[in-house]
Amino acid sequence: MKVDLIIKNAKQLITMQGPSRARVGKEADDIGIIENGALAIDDKRIIAVGNSEQIAIDYQSKNMIDAADKVVMPGFVDPHTHPIFYSTRENELEMRIKGKSYVEISQSGGGIRSSISGVRESSENELFELSKKRIERIISNGTTTLEAKSGYGLSTQSEIKMLKVIERLNHNLPITIVPTFLGAHEFPAEYKDDRETYIKILTDEMLPEVAEKNLAEYCDIFTEEHVYNIEQSRRILTKAKQLGFKIRMHADEIKPIGGAELAADMGAVSADHLGAASDKGISAMKESGVIATLLPGTIFSLGMQSYARARYMIDNNLAVALATDFNPGSCNCDSMQFIITLACLNMNITPAEAITAATINSAYSLELGEEIGSLENGKKADILVMDMPSYQYLPYHFGSNNVEKVIKNGNVIWDNKM
Ligand SMILES: [Zn+2]
Structure with missing residues (x-):
């Protein structure tokens, strides 16, 4: 049979074959390796997975990728990002090294508030061009599906502006971008002492308008002692659910205030960060099928040690994703x-x-696990050809890009060798 594309001779083909759900416990350690593996791709989808000899007998194509000595694996799914902003904030890293606190950085004009004024003062086009470049670099690192949040506008108009940028990026870039509304990222400065009024704007104005314009699939919230407490979070998320949004949460990043338990209670698809989540919260998430999306890059970049307890979560059968x-x-x-x-x-x-955690489970964290995240018959052909001899090489060889080719829906969208 003639097909659009064949990838052959992979030293290791990482299929991620397994049950049609996020992988838990020992399943997470089984990535379905085929030695000397091959894939046949037609009409954007994988139609055959096997060893190279068998695929060569059954399929022919004018387009062949020879992956000899390489690893072929599913494209990365990154289920938690904030890529829409105006200025970068590298000066804060130096301030942190010199011992400045979050409050001191914020008082000198930095922190999330500087990102908020940046978004409010820039145009949709400026934000689109800046974010497009950032996401192109994300693609070159192997991400084929990305979740993107609003949350640096914190006014109806500027949150809508951010979500429109995300919509345009999704249409103009070759990867899938899933939009999330995060109007409850912080309290804007003008409502610092009148939090109830901002919550009212969130529930009565922003959420209905975002729903009406169909600009976001998920509603997210920063549930933490100094931001949205449990009661406020429950109110906002309840309204979001009524309007048809699915739920994700920033939960228990710093203190175990019951964010994980609330995620379970609200039927959230994902609860993220979880550096301080309690045993009870972890077990409640497991019972309700909430996925734990962990973000070790943030802890690393802040020079902290409070990594989420991924080992404990996996050993206790909670599904873990990475972003x-x-x-x-x-x-x-x-x-x-x-x-x-x-x-x-x-x-x-x-x-x-x-x-x-970075492929099939992160796909389920975006409820896309039936379409992407593994290399199985019928799935979208979102594939990486990695310039490395084994999958263990991936964490081992860090600080440079191991990706050789990025394939989305059966098309090569990035080739680092070109
Ligand atoms: Zn976040």
Whole structure:
């Protein structure tokens, strides 16, 4: 049979074959390796997976990719990013090294508030061009599906502007970008002492308008002692659910205030960060099928040690996903490869578990696990050809890009050898 594309001779073909759900417990360590593997791709989808001899007998194509001595694996799915902003904030890294606190940085004009004024004062076009370049670099590092949040506008108009930028990026870039509304990222300065009024704007104005314009799939919130408490979070998320949004949460990053438990209670698809999540919260998430999306890049970039307990979560059958948390303040990392290194070395999970968390489980964290995240018959052909001899090489060789080719829907969208 003639097909659009064949990828052959992969030293290791990482299929991620397994049950049609996020992988838990020991499943996470099984990545379905085929030695000397090959794939046949037709009409944007994978139609055959096997060893190279068998695929060569059954399929022919004018387009062949020879992956000899290389690893072929699913494209990375990055389910937590904040890529829409105006200025970068590298000066804050130096201030942190010199011992300045979050409050001192904020008082000298930095922190999230500087990102908010940047977004408010720039045009949709400016934000689009800046964000497009950033996401192109993310693509070159192997990400084929990306979640992107608003949350640096914190007014109806500027949050809508951010979501429109995300919509345009999704149409203009070759990868899939999933939009999330994060109007509850912080309290804007003008409502610092009148939080109830801002919550009212969120529930009565922003959420209905975002829903009406169909600009976001998910509603996210920063649930933490100094931002949105449990009661406020519950109110906002309840309204979001009524309007048809699915839920993700920034939960229990710093203190165990019950964010993980609330995520379970609200039926969130994902709860993220979780550096301080309690045993009870972890078990509640497991019972409700909430995925734990962990962001070790943020802890690393802030020079902290409070990594989420990924080892405990996996051992207790909670599904774990990984994301970059790409953002202008606490984590300016566009590489899921580096996140995998951090997850292995600082959260004590195996290379295979980290790859599971960065592909199939992160796909389920965006409810896209039936379409992407593994190389199985019928799935979208979102594939990486990696210039490396084995999957263990991925966390081992860090600080440079192991990706040779990025394939989205069966088309090569990035080739680092060109
Ligand atoms: Zn975040």
